[in-house]
Amino acid sequence: MGEKNRQFLELLKKPGNDKCVDCSSKSVEYASYNMGVFLCPTCAGLHRGLGVHLSKVKHLKLDHWEDSQIRRLEEVGNINANRKYEERVPACYRRPGEGDSSVLRDQWIRAKYEREEFIYPEKQVYRRGFMEGYLMKRGKDGDQCKSRRFVLQESEDSLKYFIKERKEPKTVVRISTLNVYFAPEKIGIPTSLQFTFPHGSTTRHIYVYHESAETIVQWYMALRCAKLNRLMVAYPSASEYILAENVMHDFLKEGWLTKSGPKQSDGYRKRWFSLDRRRLMYHESKLEPVPKGEIFLGHRSEGFFLRLGSPSGFKEVGFSFTLTTPDRQYLLSSEKDEDRSQWMRWIDYVIDREITFEDSILWDKIRRRN
Secondary structure, eight states: OOHHHHHHHHHHTSTTTTSOTTTOOSOOOEEETTTTEEEOHHHHHHHHHHOTTTOOEEETTTSOOOHHHHHHHHHSHHHHHHHHHTTTOOTTSOOOOTTSOHHHHHHHHIIIIISOTTTSGGGOGGGSSEEEEEEEEEOTTSSOEEEEEEEEEGGGTEEEEESSTTSOOSEEEEGGGOEEEEOHHHHSOTTEEEEEEEETTEEEEEEEEOSOHHHHHHHHHHHHHHHHHHHHHHSTTSOHHHHHHTSSOOOSEEEEEEEEOSSTTOOEEEEEEEEETTEEEEESSTTOSSOSEEEEOOOGGGTOEEEESOOTTSOOOSEEEEEEOSSOEEEEEESSHHHHHHHHHHHHHHHTSOOOHHHHHHHHHHHHHO
């Protein structure tokens, strides 16, 4: 083992250096020698995108290292660097992990080192409680996207969008009931968001995007911050950071399944399923604005469970499984065994969790709709 390899091994043993400084991945293969931090392959690529005037990246084993560059890593390290660059990260800001979208990770890195938002909090425009601008919105009845003016107003607990200037808003959404998440693979645009919220007696989805990654992330963070502030008013004794963990959430799983009705004569229909915590929604198409149906997933002790295959007398199609609720059975099928296994693992995970007060309210709403 060479002397430099031995030095790197010792440095990686120091607290904080054993994981990526930006996403906490354990796959540390690179370092930025002017910043003095250790990086995973993905974040190293994003650092290169900053330009060498900000971050100078090398592979720990494959590149040649000068003694002065190694000394810089010894002097700084991940913990010291983050004391500077993450000093004022607000609770509402989502710190991306290694499994998060490339847009979130890229903008997190640019916010830290390029814009230095967490050193100078006045740059955090998403914390002002108000945001206004244009986003491209997918039409309710087709694939066409049109520019729409959106207005976020925390004091009114509202997100509005307008079709025409100087007119009443087309839709007003309560921020406190809104969930927002990145779904680039589903929508097909990296800088896109899905808004999901209660709408009358059902659930509504709105799909938007912006050409600028910085702008779409600012909207996402602004909505997180506004909702967190509303939650802090509603739950004054709760920890800000505990509330922030639940302010917005990604869907647990989405994808195509075929579904049959409760009768043996019912045929199978292809549906797009979305598992949103205890709400299992199915849609006629991937970007349908309103679910065709919603299934509440309660606790196993209340009669919710899964089984492989279809009930006796029902036709087996593909890789089938059956979801049983106190009200009825749902016959579902996937095209691949692994996909079926993933669906069953996630649904089992949900029905094994304890029911909360909010879950009970949701169950009551879905039962009334059905």
